[in-house]
Amino acid sequence: MPAPLDTLASHAQSLALLGARLYVAQVFFLSGLTKLRDWSSTLALFNDVYQVPLLPPALAAYMGTAGELALPVLLVLGLASRFAGAGLFVVNLMAALSLSADDFSPAAQAQHSLWGVLALVILLFGAGRWSADRFIRVA
Template sequence: MNTLMKLPRRLLASACHVGPDAEQPWPSPLFRWGQSLALLAARVYVARVFFLSGLTKLRDWDTTLALFQDEYQVPLLPPEVAAYAGTAGEVLLPVLLLLGLGTRFAAAGLSVVNVMAVLSLAEIAPAALAGHQWWGSLLLGLLLWGAGRFSVDQALQPRLRA
């Protein structure tokens, strides 16, 4: 039992190493690479979901307008404006998210699209709601931690500091 209790400490110790001030633990390079890979996976997954939804709306614009007029009850916006805004968000913001360009802006915008999608439906199936909650949690992670190493944001960071 004693060995099992030490295992989490060993895993934590391997994920962190001591920083320059000798008291502050810093994530190890392995942890930072893993986090960046997880953020990349989240960006790809969420971008694909929203982009494909936007393409579906573009393919049959008449049906999209009808849905926004009859089915979706978007608060504060006329149905036609909501259709244009929602579709534009679902097509443009995923591209930014995928590239990791303005990641927090794109994640915030897609979060608004996600919340509006849930609020605009009178009834939503439990499985659909679970999907929206999952996407929302991934977007929250991107809002908190940004795009990670594999992004245009990261590539531009040294240039923006100069």
């Protein structure tokens, strides 16, 4: 690829990765805030509705909420982005697996699929050039 096109593609990739990071971060951070706002309801949902495999409901609630609040901050900063992408991929997967078929509408499936693919893209490709990861690596 000619150098100018390669440079343009590199900038476009970084812009796309920044957009993916910010979008996924917003979705999960807002979800975490919702859980914090009514913790008793969150615990009830994890006890009665969400069937997280292998974890007691209270531990799943704490871990899921902590992941939804901490990992998005890393994504926004572009710090430890592959780790944050992997973590949110797992949080998203557990959320999808914990819902029964009756509670998992086609629209919800599509949303979880989008979030999972974007988290996987961040895991595989990193944060891009507009990130703390890039600054730390270069510095």
